[in-house]
Amino acid sequence: MSWQIDAAGWCDAAIAVPSPNCDARPDGVEVDLLVVHNISLPAGRFGGDHVLRLFTNRIDPQAAPGYETLAQLRVSAHFFIRRDGSVLQFVPTTARAWHAGVSTWRERSGCNDVSIGIELEGSDLVPYEDIQYDALIRLASALLLRHPVKEAVGHCDIAPLRKTDPGPYFDWQRIYTTLPQLRPEPLAE
Numbered sequence: 001m002s003w004q005i006d007a008a009g010w011c012d013a014a015i016a017v018p019s020p021n022c023d024a025r026p027d028g029v030e031v032d033l034l035v036v037h038n039i040s041l042p043a044g045r046f047g048g049d050h051v052l053r054l055f056t057n058r059i060d061p062q063a064a065p066g067y068e069t070l071a072q073l074r075v076s077a078h079f080f081i082r083r084d085g086s087v088l089q090f091v092p093t094t095a096r097a098w099h100a101g102v103s104t105w106r107e108r109s110g111c112n113d114v115s116i117g118i119e120l121e122g123s124d125l126v127p128y129e130d131i132q133y134d135a136l137i138r139l140a141s142a143l144l145l146r147h148p149v150k151e152a153v154g155h156c157d158i159a160p161l162r163k164t165d166p167g168p169y170f171d172w173q174r175i176y177t178t179l180p181q182l183r184p185e186p187l188a189e
């Protein structure tokens, strides 16, 4: 069965974990961009609930070194795809999640306005799981039916001076071969 995004912007195959870290998209914008990220907390460690806690403002500042800073962040993504292929959803796709930060794509800044943020549980240092690609493709297929999405890019593409995710192990061809409509056109010179 293919996955569906309902009228309110929630995916039927995802576990809903609503986050307060979102707001309304500007009037009149179209959701036309998918932004792929990676995240793991602590860095390089998979499983556990620290990412879920980060996106819902429940990080224990004492749980690991550096978490005092993390506990003050107010961030989110629409989706988080775990190593086992399960999908969590924090923000409905109709709303603006806070994943991109300072960013620019095709001369538009503030990519949160127009994008859907998808975090893969992972790091720049290890390959992703096959089942994560499967989930990402199913999710992207559902998003294409619900929003006028035109391209999928990495956080590294929209914030190249700050970000490297999803990193060198992310195999874009697996996405673009299955969903060629998401392959970005070359940037104009």
Ligand SMILES: [Zn+2]
Pocket (backbone or CB within 6 Å): 036, 037, 038, 099, 155, 163, 165
């Ligand atoms: Zn990122």
